Amino acid sequence: MSNFAIRLENLGKQYKIGARQERYYTLRDSIAQGFGRLFRRHPQDNQPEDHIWALKDVSLEIKHGEVVGIIGRNGAGKTTLLKILSRITEPTTGRAEIHGRIGSLLEVGTGFHPELTGRENIYLNAAILGMKRAEIDRKFDEIVAFAEVEKFLDTPVKRYSSGMYVRLAFAVAAHLDPEILLVDEVLAVGDAAFQKKCLGKMSDVAQEGRTVLFVSHNMGAVRDLCSIVNFFDQGALLKTGYPTDIISYYLNFNELGQSQSLISVDEKDFKLLDIIINQDGTNNNILSTQRPFKIYILYKLKNRINNLLLGFDIYSNDGQHIFRTYDLEAIGLADRDPGVYVSECSFPANIFQNTSYFAELIVGVHRARWISKKQLRLKLTFEGPRSTDVDYLGMIKPIAVWSVKKKDGCITNLLFGRFPGTNL
Amino acid sequence: MAPVEESALPPTELPVTIIQPAKGLISINFKEFWEYRELLYFLIWRDVKVRYKQTTLGAAWAIIQPFMTMVVFTIFFGKLGKIPSDGIPYPIFAYCALLPWQLFAKALGDSSNSLVANQNLITKVYFPRLIIPATAVLSGLVDFAIAFVVLLGMMVYYGIFPDLRVLTLPAFIVMAIATALAVGLWLSALNVKYRDVRHTTPFLVQLWLFASPIAYPSSLVPEPWRVFLGLNPMAGVVEGFRWALLGKDVDLGPMMIVSWIMVALLLITGLIYFRRMEKTFADVV
Numbered sequence: 001m002s003n004f005a006i007r008l009e010n011l012g013k014q015y016k017i018g019a020r021q022e023r024y025y026t027l028r029d030s031i032a033q034g035f036g037r038l039f040r041r042h043p044q045d046n047q048p049e050d051h052i053w054a055l056k057d058v059s060l061e062i063k064h065g066e067v068v069g070i071i072g073r074n075g076a077g078k079t080t081l082l083k084i085l086s087r088i089t090e091p092t093t094g095r096a097e098i099h100g101r102i103g104s105l106l107e108v109g110t111g112f113h114p115e116l117t118g119r120e121n122i123y124l125n126a127a128i129l130g131m132k133r134a135e136i137d138r139k140f141d142e143i144v145a146f147a148e149v150e151k152f153l154d155t156p157v158k159r160y161s162s163g164m165y166v167r168l169a170f171a172v173a174a175h176l177d178p179e180i181l182l183v184d185e186v187l188a189v190g191d192a193a194f195q196k197k198c199l200g201k202m203s204d205v206a207q208e209g210r211t212v213l214f215v216s217h218n219m220g221a222v223r224d225l226c227s228i229v230n231f232f233d234q235g236a237l238l239k240t241g242y243p244t245d246i247i248s249y250y251l252n253f254n255e256l257g258q259s260q261s262l263i264s265v266d267e268k269d270f271k272l273l274d275i276i277i278n279q280d281g282t283n284n285n286i287l288s289t290q291r292p293f294k295i296y297i298l299y300k301l302k303n304r305i306n307n308l309l310l311g312f313d314i315y316s317n318d319g320q321h322i323f324r325t326y327d328l329e330a331i332g333l334a335d336r337d338p339g340v341y342v343s344e345c346s347f348p349a350n351i352f353q354n355t356s357y358f359a360e361l362i363v364g365v366h367r368a369r370w371i372s373k374k375q376l377r378l379k380l381t382f383e384g385p386r387s388t389d390v391d392y393l394g395m396i397k398p399i400a401v402w403s404v405k406k407k408d409g410c411i412t413n414l415l416f417g418r419f420p421g422t423n424l
Numbered sequence: 425m426a427p428v429e430e431s432a433l434p435p436t437e438l439p440v441t442i443i444q445p446a447k448g449l450i451s452i453n454f455k456e457f458w459e460y461r462e463l464l465y466f467l468i469w470r471d472v473k474v475r476y477k478q479t480t481l482g483a484a485w486a487i488i489q490p491f492m493t494m495v496v497f498t499i500f501f502g503k504l505g506k507i508p509s510d511g512i513p514y515p516i517f518a519y520c521a522l523l524p525w526q527l528f529a530k531a532l533g534d535s536s537n538s539l540v541a542n543q544n545l546i547t548k549v550y551f552p553r554l555i556i557p558a559t560a561v562l563s564g565l566v567d568f569a570i571a572f573v574v575l576l577g578m579m580v581y582y583g584i585f586p587d588l589r590v591l592t593l594p595a596f597i598v599m600a601i602a603t604a605l606a607v608g609l610w611l612s613a614l615n616v617k618y619r620d621v622r623h624t625t626p627f628l629v630q631l632w633l634f635a636s637p638i639a640y641p642s643s644l645v646p647e648p649w650r651v652f653l654g655l656n657p658m659a660g661v662v663e664g665f666r667w668a669l670l671g672k673d674v675d676l677g678p679m680m681i682v683s684w685i686m687v688a689l690l691l692i693t694g695l696i697y698f699r700r701m702e703k704t705f706a707d708v709v
Contacts, residue, residue, distance in 0.1 A: 015707065083706065087443060087550040090703040096443040110548045113470055115477045120470075127466040128549055179438060 004099065005180050005211040006062040006085065011094035012235075013055040013080050054080040056235040057094070062213070064099075064179075067206040069226035069243060070215045071250050073374050077235040078215045082106060082182045085213070100179030100211070103130060107184070109169030114158035118149050118168055121157050125172045139175045146201075147171035167194055174201045180211045199224070217374065219247050219319020247319055251358055252379065265372040269305055270363060273298040273340070275378065289384030289397070290349050295359065297327075297343045306335040307366035310343055315358040316395045324362070333366055350399040353392070356381040452699055457552045464555050464562075471563035486567035487574050490526045494519040501639045510641045512670050516578045520669055521638040521662040523575055524600040527568040528658060529629050531601070535560035535608025536625045539616050543709040553702045554695075557608045561601055568597075579669070589668045596664035602687050603657040609694035613701040616709050637662055642679065654682030657690070 055077040062068050070078045083089045085096060086104035111128040112121050122143055126136045144150055147168040149160075157165055183202070203225055206212055216222050222229060222243060229246035231239045233253070239246055265272035277285045279293035287293050297310065311326035327343040359378040363371040476482040494515055501507045502514030509517035538560040539546065539553070546553065579585065615621035636658040637644070645653050653659045660683025663676050 084443060087441075088547065089706045091443060091445055093445065096441075098441040098443070100438040102441070104549065106548045111545050113474055115474045116470065120473065124466050124470055127463050128545065128551075130549075130551075133462050 003063060004061045005064045005066070006060070006099075006213075007097045008058050008060045009095045009097075011055060011058045011081075011084065011096055012053060012092050013077075013084060013089065014051050014092040015054050016051055053235045055084070055091075058235075058237045059094075060230065060237060060240075062211060064211055065209040066228055067212045067214065067226045069222040069229040069246075070213060070232060071217070071219070071222060071229060071246070072232035072238075075234075076232040078232055079106070079184055080235075081232075082184050082213065082215060086182055098180065101130075102180045102182060103176040103178035104182040105129075105173045105176070105184065106182070108166060108173050112157060112165070112169060115156055117156055118144075118147075118153045118160070121168065122172055125169065126175075129173060129176050130178070131176065143171045143175050146174060146197075163194070170194075170198055174198070174205075177210070180213070181205065182213045184215045185217065219251070219315075223247055223318060244318075248317070251315070251317070251319060251377070265361070265363065265375060267371055269301060269303045270371050271300045271302065272361075272363075272372070272376070273300055275361065275376075277378065277380065285379060286381045286383060287352075289352055289354055289382045292349045293347055295345045295347075295378070297345070297361070298340070299343070299363075300340045301336055301338050304335060304337050305365060307333045307368070308336050309333075309362070309364045309366050311362055312345065313360040313362055315360060317356050317358070320395060322357070322395055326362075351396055352380070352382045353395065353397045354382055354384050446703060452554075452695055453552065457554055460551050460555055463551055464559060467555065467559040468563045471559060472566050475563075483567075483570055486570040490519060490522040490571050491574060493522055493526075497522075497639050507640050508644065510643055510666075512584075512666070513582050516575075516582050516584065516670065517641070517666070518639065519575060519578060520666050521636075523568065523571055524596065524661050524665050525633065525636065525638055525658065526571065527564050527597075528600050528604045528661070529633070530567065531561040531564045531604035532607055532611070532629060533625055534564070535604065536611030536615055536621055538608070539612045539705060540619075540622075540709060546709055547706050553705055554609075554698065557605065557612045557698075560612075561605045561608055564604075565601075575669070584670055586669050587671055589671065591668075593665070593668045596661055596668060599657065599664065599684070599687055600661045602691055603661065606687065606690035606694040609698040610690075613698045613705075616701065616705050632656070632658065641666075642676075651678045651682055654679035655686055657683045657687045659683060660687075 054075075058077075058081065070081065072078055080089070082104060083106070084091050085098065086102060086106070088104075088106075109125065111125055113124065116124065122140065123133075123136055126139075126143075127133070131139075144153065147164075147170070149164055149168050152160065152164065157168070160168070199221055202212070202214075202221075206225055212225075214222065214226060226243050229241065229243045230237055231246050231250050231253075239249055241249075274296075275298070276283050276296040277287070277293065278296065279287050279291060295312070299310075301308075309326050309328065311324060311328075313324045314322045316322055325345065327345065330343075357380045359380055360374060361376040361378070362373050364373065365371065476485060479485065481488065497518040498515045502509065502518070507514075535557040538556045542556050545551075546556070611621050611625060635656055637653065642650060642653050642659060642663050660676075660680050664680065667676055
């Protein structure tokens with residue numbers, strides 16, 4: 001008997017790049033390759049660069065009852081790890097030992113069928129997630145109540161609103177109770193109120209003493225739920241530790257000091273040339289809160305792109321998403337011809353607090369694909385004097401326009417007297 | 425027993441799973457398949473439930489297809505082509521064969537596409553992958569049962585009443601399912617990697633129909649060669665159905681044995697191939 005729930009030893013997973021990008025082979029390709037192999041002389045022709053390690057030499061022990069966060073950029077191997085642990089795909093190297101039943105939630109609503117009713121989908125989805133029929137019967141009412149879909153139980157889910165659909169799907173998943181739960185980014189669905197409810201449910205699960213592996217880009221949730229966090233990058237486990245330490249390490253990991261070279265964003269249509277943060281004519285990422293500043297993005301379009309989206313996500317120091325802004329404010333979703341461009345983003349003075357933030361570059365093609373997301377992060381550090389001894393709490397500190405006047409007379413007259421149609 | 429440290433949760437008897445790259449020939453885990461039988465049931469239930477949603481005629485389709493084929497066969501092969509039917513009225517001779525044929529053809533078509541059609545499940549949840557083609561094959565049994573009622577009606581109409589041989593009918597139903605599953609395993613696993621299969625299947629089903637003694641009796645094939653007809657397991661199934669239900673007095677012995685051997689061979693190799701490819705499904709599909 002051991003006191004760990006999961007132990008990984010040198011776990012690795014190699015993918016053939018072709019197998020990931022091309023959707024499928026045809027028999028002809030295979031035959032052609034076979035012939036190629038026949039006539040090929042050198043065994044090294046079997047190029048290793050065709051393969052990438054999605055996960056590389058990961059060794060890790062997770063104790064019973066721990067809620068473990070897994071963070072990292074896209075493509076860091078987080079989902080691959082969960083897929084191996086849930087036995088969807090097989091590792092190439094290494095070994096994993098798991099003590100306890102595993103329930104995995106890589107997606108909500110797996111196997112939902114649009115033609116079936118809510119009631120039928122609860123049974124189907126729960127069975128797919130590994131629940132026994134008796135167990136579903138027992139939890140049925142609870143699931144329905146959690147999803148708030150009582151009235152629509154016998155309506156096909158294709159007539160559900162997307163909110164209802166997601167609520168029902170999550171409700172089923174939330175009532176899974178294996179000893180070990182693997183959760184991949186599923187909380188990023190539904191409206192804010194429901195997300196809050198899901199997070200509540202997750203922390204209940206955590207407090208019941210079950211082991212949870214939680215992959216997320218939502219640093220707020222990771223910080224609140226997890227007792228320990230693992231940071232992955234390029235398939236390798238880089239750092240393990242307490243949530244606050246690891247989150248801050250992660251956010252600072254890719255930040256771009258002014259002198260550091262750019263992590264290249266270079267693909268078939270788009271090449272990033274430079275990013276410059278400028279305040280009062282000097283390039284610096286330490287900024288004054290009291291004066292406006294600009295961020296310039298220099299890039300080259302190799303082909304004509306329409307619907308290019310280029311902008312920033314602004315995050316607080318602990319990973320809360322504050323807002324997003326795109327350069328379509330200036331030119332809309334217009335076509336852009338090949339060439340070199342500068343997108344200039346001006347931020348007015350007095351928006352940010354006296355602390356540091358992260359600006360994450362996002363480049364994408366509207367409704368088609370992301371060119372860069374969560375790849376490049378700039379750290380913006382703000383310094384400014386405190387004008388009074390009063391604290392301004394909150395993630396940002398815009399200065400609203402206030403006026404204060406002293407008035408005579410009855411208070412109702414002051415407030416409503418000027419409205420037409422009233423005799424006040 | 426290893427020394428146990430203090431932990432948040434008292435260690436209890438927990439199932440242990442070891443995950444590592446599989447080496448060599450992998451055995452088929454029938455025990456695990458059995459543990460997942462409820463999922464198999466739910467997936468079959470889903471297929472059956474969804475099949476005739478938003479159709480006007482609904483389950484009548486299960487009857488219309490074999491029945492209309494029987495009518496066409498009767499007119500063209502029976503009446504115009506004067507194809508012999510071993511002394512049995514041609515309509516019931518054809519329908520009795522079309523029944524297992526429809527079960528087989530549908531199962532084959534559905535199962536060969538099943539892994540690709542269910543890729544959202546395969547890439548997100550673990551369960552024995554064998555469940556997917558098995559679902560596709562078994563869900564056809566409902567249509568089969570509906571169409572079977574029509575056969576009973578026809579038997580009454582033609583005054584054909586089966587003798588004790590009818591008790592062997594389940595064996596031939598199993599044979600049809602096993603053949604469909606065997607071919608389905610091969611094709612579904614191949615289809616994951618080579619989508620050529622999608623284009624081959626309808627063509628294969630068409631050829632197979634005429635290579636099986638459905639529109640004609642196996643007695644049409646001269647004796648020393650009839651055994652070879654058994655290489656097509658569906659020949660065994662179809663003649664078995666006629667033998668069990670219509671009381672056809674033909675010596676099927678050698679041909680039937682060849683058919684059973686072929687079913688077993690196809691099924692075993694299908695399982696091995698499927699099992700070998702199984703671990704790559706989620707990565708390749």
